[in-house]
């Protein structure tokens with residue numbers, strides 16, 4: 001398990017925030033230190049994940065793909081089977097228990113792919129809290145199905161229209177909101193980034209992934225896996241999957257970043273490997289950022305909205321610097337290919353974020369021996385990506401469907417304008 | 431020169447370097463000086479200004495597209511500090527542009543450019559401490575911030591590291607929206623004064639003459655920033671300076 005001295009991981013981490021946010025972070029830090037040594041809290045957390053989210057998630061063998069690729073035996077850790085469809089809920093459930101302890105009535109969050117926002121909206125609905133979700137306006141367009149669900153769940157979704165209109169701008173906006181509302185609001189940060197204690201706190205809740213992989217591998221494989229692979233946006237699913245193997249030198253740990261279209265500035269989100277990113281201090285913490293020489297954070301790109309982030313967990317930056325975690329990347333094209341392979345050969349529809357882990361994991365498996373085992377963390381399922389996939393693999397049939405759907409929606413709107421009680425009617429009609 | 435404690439209220443105003451454009455910055459500052467402003471913040475535009483509200487965020491976005499940067503701020507400061515020796519220029523920045531330049535070198539260049547102080551909202555006192563001696567030597571005053579939720583012991587700690595003035599954030603939140611100067615605010619100011627003799631600069635939400643009247647006799651400096659930038663954006667730098675002149679007169683007349 002990771003722990004830090006004052007929120008520092010090697011040269012990374014820390015708490016570089018406007019003074020106004022400091023008391024809330026100190027309070028959170030105190031609570032985190034208390035609950036870390038409180039075994040009953042972890043039990044309460046596990047029970048919640050089991051009863052609400054369906055943990056433990058299975059470890060699934062991929063016999064057909066393993067055979068096709070001809071290397072190591074490939075397994076998937078099925079975080080896609082969580083309620084709400086991604087690992088993000090693990091962290092949200094943990095922070096929800098903190099909100100309960102702090103007695104705050106409102107939660108805010110930033111979201112890229114929408115999976116963290118969705119998980120936050122879900123827990124707000126369940127606990128009767130008010131929720132505001134900040135999302136880059138570009139991501140609102142890319143992941144509209146999640147926006148729709150968040151709003152149906154009763155959350156307010158605020159599109160952020162400045163800067164690069166993606167995850168980093170949503171994070172800035174959430175910090176600004178928090179500065180004004182910190183007395184009654186908790187910021188449910190969605191990944192292992194931001195000011196201390198968030199990187200460690202979020203890792204602590206995601207650690208459940210590697211705890212389960214460990215136990216399941218022992219049972220199903222009879223040994224620890226030889227490698228664990230995960231995609232890296234902010235780094236929370238990767239740290240969750242790696243955490244309990246950090247002290248096992250025989251287990252290779254590989255993080256896969258978004259290689260995007262190319263390694264030109266603005267066309268990728270590669271921070272951990274190569275020399276595309278450099279140390280910087282922004283958004284409340286020190287880490288490797290994509291930035292220009294003037295210290296302005298750069299634009300990023302990924303086919304997967306959830307990996308399209310300019311910084312990276314300080315915990316991971318340090319683990320890579322120390323050589324404990326390896327980093328690689330997969331391009332948009334490689335990701336689409338891996339996505340198709342998993343669907344066609346194993347009948348599983350992965351998220352585009354997770355498909356980065358698949359691309360990196362498949363390449364690694366090919367280099368490994370048939371008696372070896374690689375576990376790929378499938379951080380989420382692909383439902384939310386249906387529009388992106390349909391665009392990446394364009395088909396006339398999909399276009400025809402969309403045209404019919406537009407016509408149907410227009411008709412519906414016309415009818416409900418004539419009948420002001422349309423909404424009630426809709427509900428009573430089921 | 432910074433104001434001394436118990437001096438009558440001074441207005442501090444603002445410049446986002448690169449907004450509306452690098453050329454216009456110079457004229458805008460001339461206009462502010464003609465309006466009677468003697469304290470001016472030069473803001474280094476930043477891609478992710480987390481303590482700022484929409485007016486300054488948008489100004490930063492435009493400024494960056496027009497060549498605003500830490501170096502452009504130094505270049506502007508060199509010119510205007512020589513031209514207006516009676517004015518105190520303060521650099522406002524987020525930490526990363528300074529960090530990328532190299533903190534010790536940045537402090538030297540800030541001093542060389544005739545800038546007398548710095549305000550960096552995301553540079554907490556503990557991280558700034560290793561550089562305080564160097565700032566002292568070069569005559570760059572660290573102007574740190576306290577907020578309504580800062581604990582008393584920490585106010586003392588922040589005040590003891592600060593020079594020139596102490597920046598008192600008037601309320602919870604980012605720059606730009608308005609503030610209520612009620613009893614709670616008076617108690618807050620009194621609490622801050624228990625821990626320091628530094629002149630106090632109140633900022634975040636000073637937008638009207640009424641705001642200035644409320645601050646007169648209580649603090650030494652009122653930061654009139656977002657509202658000025660809003661005027662500048664809407665009516666141009668000249669008209670904005672005229673309005674600032676009225677603002678300055680209103681507190682002198684009263």
Ligand SMILES: Cc1ncc(COP(=O)(O)O)c(C=O)c1O
Nearest residue numbers: 191233234235236237306353380
């Ligand atoms: C399915 C899925 N996987 C991965 C990520 C990347 O985030 P992280 O690296 O913090 O796990 C996201 C983020 O939105 C996501 O939705």
